[in-house]
Amino acid sequence: MSTSNEYIYPIKWIASASTGVRLACELRIRIISGNIQKGTVLSENKLASEFEVSRSPIREALKILASENIIRLERMGAVVVGLTEQDIKEIYDVRLLIETFVYERLVKLDTSKLVRELSKITEMMEIAIKYKDVEEFSYQDVVFHETIIRSINHSYIMLIWNNTKPVMESLILLSMRKRLEEKYEDFKRILTNHQVYVEAIKTKDRDIMIRALHQNFDNVQGKVDDLWMSQQMLTTEREQKK
Amino acid sequence: MSTSNEYIYPIKWIASASTGVRLACELRIRIISGNIQKGTVLSENKLASEFEVSRSPIREALKILASENIIRLERMGAVVVGLTEQDIKEIYDVRLLIETFVYERLVKLDTSKLVRELSKITEMMEIAIKYKDVEEFSYQDVVFHETIIRSINHSYIMLIWNNTKPVMESLILLSMRKRLEEKYEDFKRILTNHQVYVEAIKTKDRDIMIRALHQNFDNVQGKVDDLWMSQQMLTTEREQKK
DNA sequence: GACGATATACTTGTATACAAGTATAATAGT
């Protein structure tokens, strides 16, 4: 394992968190970015001495990462599992599953307050782009989606979000950092896409929402269509009932 | 808090687990069953002395329960949140969301091996009923659904299952214990329902699956219809594409 | 050289110790 002292994870995102949570964040992003290679066996003692903390917070961090399937706790050592292409697809499956569920609840509610909040966030994202503040942009991106999900007040959907969020967050941050160097123009596309989201929620127009979802997940080809398939069953029945 | 030494959670289910996990299971079922009332503030030290263990495993248990939204970790003490009617509905939302997703993946695969496994489980459930072994019946019920979910090899759906499973497990066990006293005939209905599941997977007939889901979730009225609604959006688009 | 037994250096799980912070209760001052 690389013993570099440079922290990949933004410090300001976790300033108030406990050591254990902070370590989890740092280890997570190192694993996802490939900085810590999959297959590596992590030992509590080694990690403790490397990060110059005791085993207690290390244990906490490892438990967190294990609950996210990023590492596997075994009898002797925690082996790094990491993320495969397949895993990333699967995360997007889940996100899509959640977001479609949320949207359908949403259209039954008064969304004016939510729309205002989301508008604020998109404007902040705009400023972040302007000043090339990738971390802020990523942060607001995550907040944007979390705000939508939180708005339906569904504690178990929220629970799922909380379980997938850390990995999502890392993925987003890493991809944004890459974009800054390689595809800067992408940021505007992403911003526009978020504005489409807001529009879909404002007008409660499903067609627009579909477009937003498509644009948002189009880097994971075929996933949206896949979900349709997966939900065809209930659909079919629904039509029969008519 | 009741300091009774009687354990509500079946010991044999967690014989091999660590103390922390065991405590989490016991505390969870006590909270869900109302044995520990919501609003109670749990202290690590008190729990440690009550269960006669150190704070380490207690901390582990509390972390687990907090990740399930059963308790809320605050600055001073962990306050018991428990489950509301709303929470239970929401758990079923998630379960339905998962199971429909899984089923749609399933019908694309060769299910012969899975069907055999499920048949075995239903037969074991049958025996469990015969001998009025509620714990075994509940255990097999959970295994049944887990087996289905596991079969599509989707690690993130599995992750969601793992996060909701403990609460589901407790709910199932508690409701089965109640049934044994009040509505013994229910067991046969439940068994039949599981056989319908197997049939749906065997024949890959969506109509049968709908029926199975309906029967399984009918104690949570209106939920299935609700999900249809929630997925109407994607459906609509799909038809437009045709 | 090959194989088996023991020794050693690791691992995790749990218990205990200490430090920093917070709420409550008791006390002093008005």
Added chain:
DNA sequence: ACTATTATACTTGTATACAAGTATATCGTC
């Protein structure tokens, strides 16, 4: 009688200590 302040008894977070178990390596025997 009431308010402000200090004292105390709690809380969690982290560090350390110890016990039980596991893999590896060393050593002795064949």
